[in-house]
Amino acid sequence: MKKTDGRVQFETRGDLPATAQSLGGTSWNRTGSWKFLEPLYKDLTPPCSHVCLTGLDVVAMMHKVEQGDWDGAARVALDVNPFPAVTGRVCPHPCEQPCNRKAYGGGVVVHAVEAAVGDHKLAKAVRPELPEAVHPRVHVVGSGPAGLSAAVALRRLGHPVTVHEAAPEAGGLLRYGIPAYRLPTEVVRAEVAWVRSLGVEIETGRRLAREEIEALGPTIFAVGFGRSRPLGIPGEDLPNVLDGMSFLAGVRRGEETGLGAEVAVVGGGNTAMDVARTLRRLGTRTTVWYRRTEREMPAFRLEVDEAKEEGVGFRFLAAPVRVEASPTGRLLVTFVRMELSGKDASGRSKPVPVAGDEVTVEVDALVKALGEVLDDEVVPRGAATRDGRVGVAPDGHAGEAEAFPAGDCADGTGATVSEAIRGGRLAAHALHAELTGQAVPAAAPLADRGVDPAVAKFKQLNVARFRKEAPHAPDVVAPGERVASFAPVEGRLPAADAVAEAARCFKCGTCVECDVCYHLCPDMAISKKPGGGYVIDLAHCKGCGVCAQECPRAAIELRKST
Amino acid sequence: MSGPMDALSHEEILRAGHLACPGCGVTPAYRWALKVLGRRTIVTAPACCFAVIDGAFPYSASSVPFLHAAFEAAPAYASGVRAALDVTGQHDVNVLVWAGDGGTFDIGLQSLSAAAERNEDMIYVCYDNEAYMNTGIQRSSATPRGAWTMTTPAKDGKREPKKHLGEIMAAHRIPYFATVSISHPEDFVRKLETAKSMRGFRLLHYFCPCPTGWKADSRHMAELGRLAVETGVFPLYEVFDGVRTVVNVAPAWTPMKEYLKLQGRFAQVTPPEVEAMEREARAEWARLERRARAEAEAEPAAAPR
Numbered sequence: 001m002k003k004t005d006g007r008v009q010f011e012t013r014g015d016l017p018a019t020a021q022s023l024g025g026t027s028w029n030r031t032g033s034w035k036f037l038e039p040l041y042k043d044l045t046p047p048c049s050h051v052c053l054t055g056l057d058v059v060a061m062m063h064k065v066e067q068g069d070w071d072g073a074a075r076v077a078l079d080v081n082p083f084p085a086v087t088g089r090v091c092p093h094p095c096e097q098p099c100n101r102k103a104y105g106g107g108v109v110v111h112a113v114e115a116a117v118g119d120h121k122l123a124k125a126v127r128p129e130l131p132e133a134v135h136p137r138v139h140v141v142g143s144g145p146a147g148l149s150a151a152v153a154l155r156r157l158g159h160p161v162t163v164h165e166a167a168p169e170a171g172g173l174l175r176y177g178i179p180a181y182r183l184p185t186e187v188v189r190a191e192v193a194w195v196r197s198l199g200v201e202i203e204t205g206r207r208l209a210r211e212e213i214e215a216l217g218p219t220i221f222a223v224g225f226g227r228s229r230p231l232g233i234p235g236e237d238l239p240n241v242l243d244g245m246s247f248l249a250g251v252r253r254g255e256e257t258g259l260g261a262e263v264a265v266v267g268g269g270n271t272a273m274d275v276a277r278t279l280r281r282l283g284t285r286t287t288v289w290y291r292r293t294e295r296e297m298p299a300f301r302l303e304v305d306e307a308k309e310e311g312v313g314f315r316f317l318a319a320p321v322r323v324e325a326s327p328t329g330r331l332l333v334t335f336v337r338m339e340l341s342g343k344d345a346s347g348r349s350k351p352v353p354v355a356g357d358e359v360t361v362e363v364d365a366l367v368k369a370l371g372e373v374l375d376d377e378v379v380p381r382g383a384a385t386r387d388g389r390v391g392v393a394p395d396g397h398a399g400e401a402e403a404f405p406a407g408d409c410a411d412g413t414g415a416t417v418s419e420a421i422r423g424g425r426l427a428a429h430a431l432h433a434e435l436t437g438q439a440v441p442a443a444a445p446l447a448d449r450g451v452d453p454a455v456a457k458f459k460q461l462n463v464a465r466f467r468k469e470a471p472h473a474p475d476v477v478a479p480g481e482r483v484a485s486f487a488p489v490e491g492r493l494p495a496a497d498a499v500a501e502a503a504r505c506f507k508c509g510t511c512v513e514c515d516v517c518y519h520l521c522p523d524m525a526i527s528k529k530p531g532g533g534y535v536i537d538l539a540h541c542k543g544c545g546v547c548a549q550e551c552p553r554a555a556i557e558l559r560k561s562t
Numbered sequence: 563m564s565g566p567m568d569a570l571s572h573e574e575i576l577r578a579g580h581l582a583c584p585g586c587g588v589t590p591a592y593r594w595a596l597k598v599l600g601r602r603t604i605v606t607a608p609a610c611c612f613a614v615i616d617g618a619f620p621y622s623a624s625s626v627p628f629l630h631a632a633f634e635a636a637p638a639y640a641s642g643v644r645a646a647l648d649v650t651g652q653h654d655v656n657v658l659v660w661a662g663d664g665g666t667f668d669i670g671l672q673s674l675s676a677a678a679e680r681n682e683d684m685i686y687v688c689y690d691n692e693a694y695m696n697t698g699i700q701r702s703s704a705t706p707r708g709a710w711t712m713t714t715p716a717k718d719g720k721r722e723p724k725k726h727l728g729e730i731m732a733a734h735r736i737p738y739f740a741t742v743s744i745s746h747p748e749d750f751v752r753k754l755e756t757a758k759s760m761r762g763f764r765l766l767h768y769f770c771p772c773p774t775g776w777k778a779d780s781r782h783m784a785e786l787g788r789l790a791v792e793t794g795v796f797p798l799y800e801v802f803d804g805v806r807t808v809v810n811v812a813p814a815w816t817p818m819k820e821y822l823k824l825q826g827r828f829a830q831v832t833p834p835e836v837e838a839m840e841r842e843a844r845a846e847w848a849r850l851e852r853r854a855r856a857e858a859e860a861e862p863a864a865a866p867r
Binding site: 008017020021022023024025026027028029030031034035464514515516519520521522523524525527528537540542543544545546548549550558 | 563567568570572574576577578579580581582583584585586587588589590593594617619620621622623625628630744745747773779780781782783784785788
């Protein structure tokens with residue numbers, strides 16, 4: 001008797017056993033030749049990551065949290081975003097909109113988990129790997145989200161970094177713009193301390209002049225916006241007509257304590273909401289006047305809703321035309337009624353005044369929140385400005401200037417802290433390439449792990465193994481209680497709840513090695529690799545497709561067998 | 563997965579290259595059973611799909627002794643194996659009967675009843691694919707009402723309801739009876755572990771999707787098991803000593819048509835018949851629940867061991 005490749009060959013009658021008994025296994029039988037279809041492990045893009053403003057691998061972070069690996073979760077975040085404690089609190093979290101869990105118990109509360117990861121990072125001082133600072137020192141002008149993000153990125157690339165900040169404390173918009181009820185001061189201070197702990201030097205309290213900035217050599221230019229857009233109406237210079245960002249900064253410095261009993265706020269963006277909600281907390285009756293309708297407001301939806309809950313009044317389709325001092329020392333503000341007609345350059349409906357249809361109100365102060373523009377005085381020579389922002393060339397330069405703009409002051413950056421953080425990182429990479437000649441590959445955590453750009457849809461998932469449980473969301477303080485202080489509106493998600501919420505995440509399109517395919521394969525064609533992951537034995541896979549059908553996360557594709 | 567599935571060994575006792583159809587429900591179940599029971603197991607199978615699947619002479623996909631028995635006599639063969647093991651002091655070896663519904667509900671019923679009555683120390687798994695699939699899809703007494711088979715080709719399929727194996731086994735007062743489904747692996751493996759921890763005659767009734775005989779897509783193997791549980795077609799429960807019933811998974815009452823539409827064997831079923839099937843499933847479930855409740859009240863001491 002001979003055995004060749006597992007097959008038994010009887011050569012003589014004497015080779016035959018006395019009774020019918022097996023003399024070998026069946027592995028020689030290549031049942032893979034039966035198949036028409038074959039499975040392929042292929043991760044798809046989760047809908048959350050697809051829209052994330054920082055490019056975060058949301059699912060990877062969720063998976064680490066679910067496993068209780070908080071340090072690992074923080075490192076996933078740090079790959080693209082050094083400040084998850086900030087973005088978890090202030091990002092409008094577009095990631096939550098397309099969540100596939102929405103159709104099955106409720107969308108995942110990504111932002112609260114992200115904030116918990118960020119808080120862990122701060123509490124345990126989780127740091128990225130830091131190479132020795134062997135490259136030339138670089139300077140960052142401005143310590144807002146873009147500047148700090150750039151500083152961290154440059155430090156991670158091996159540069160000693162100095163950040164220059166005009167204000168007494170670092171943090172920029174995070175410290176002096178966003179109200180404490182959205183982003184507590186201690187979180188900003190902890191983030192700044194964390195940046196310093198990486199070896200980044202931050203010099204505060206002195207505003208650099210243009211010449212000083214130019215003398216620094218190639219520099220990250222992240223000064224944010226310096227001033228508000230003017231109303232351009234008579235009476236704008238009266239004493240109690242204020243600029244929104246200055247007002248917010250005054251409150252954040254602890255200097256501004258109130259503007260009287262009744263205030264009008266002009267504008268429809270986030271600054272207007274921040275000003276109005278801050279005024280409510282100072283005990284002021286506040287009305288927001290906006291020249292378009294609620295639908296056109298650029299403010300985040302949640303901000304508008306929470307402002308309403310807190311008693312902020314709204315008047316739409318009205319624009320101020322003049323301000324006068326009243327005999328009692330207050331202000332008389334006259335608004336003209338507007339109508340929407342056609343579209344403007346931004347694609348929004350264009351408001352046009354209805355002549356003669358005016359209303360005058362008496363208030364203690366008027367706050368302008370029409371948007372902000374760059375302070376031209378600090379822009380390095382050679383940089384081109386457009387519509388109050390610095391233009392950015394494809395290589396990251398600001399025109400002819402040796403400056404790399406990032407954040408609000410850089411043309412093309414979106415209006416969120418998350419986009420400023422991303423912009424800071426990209427500007428840092430451009431500056432590093434300029435100084436060292438070494439291009440930095442764009443951080444693309446999903447592409448790096450071979451994820452297909454196609455987005456995983458709900459109908460591709462097999463939700464049978466998921467329970468339809470409700471989200472674990474942080475407590476939100478009741479509106480009446482909120483306006484009594486600047487304490488956070490939203491509480492923190494306890495760690496156990498964050499883990500439970502991370503576990504609720506489907507991990508769409510992502511193999512998390514749940515073993516469903518492995519256990520259900522009828523042909524032992526899927527085996528576990530020692531270092532993780534699976535290997536498919538196509539010589540035995542019969543192409544039944546059970547693995548792809550049962551995969552809870554659409555991480556297996558069936559394709560025609562070749 | 564979790565719990566009992568994570569505890570399973572990654573060592574394969576069943577080998578690839580076996581002859582099951584693509585998407586056959588029997589092999590994952592057999593694979594898990596061997597992982598739970600281990601290499602010190604002797605398998606006996608009557609004529610059934612698995613007698614073919616395991617391989618023709620001189621091959622076997624099982625890495626454990628596999629004794630082919632005559633159609634009507636697997637439990638008798640297994641009784642002999644058990645006696646031989648016991649007499650040689652090999653009490654630790656598990657005796658596993660692995661039989662289809664034909665060899666269990668019909669042809670093997672007498673030897674099954676006899677072995678159960680003697681309370682032979684063995685685990686019997688009936689993988690019920692609801693017809694004689696191996697010989698070409700002939701009806702068995704496990705075929706459900708309404709299903710097409712080669713021997714129930716009339717326009718309304720099989721007219722008689724499925725025989726109730728659970729009640730037959732309960733009537734024998736065997737130590738353990740349980741129903742299991744491929745869609746609930748944790749429940750499946752837990753019940754195998756429960757059976758393994760006991761002595762005497764233990765029977766697992768496994769609802770075994772058969773893409774070939776049910777005219778279904780092979781990829782729906784586990785989905786068919788899941789829908790059978792969700793629609794109440796195949797409730798998951800255990801019976802201890804024949805007198806203490808424990809219900810494990812309440813049906814989600816997914817509409818019956820979701821289960822039927824994946825299977826060509828039910829293509830001829832009319833909407834009123836679908837409604838009748840739903841009524842039957844609910845009535846069966848109500849009976850099962852009533853029994854479980856009544857037994858819990860009557861014999862609280864006979865709680866699961």
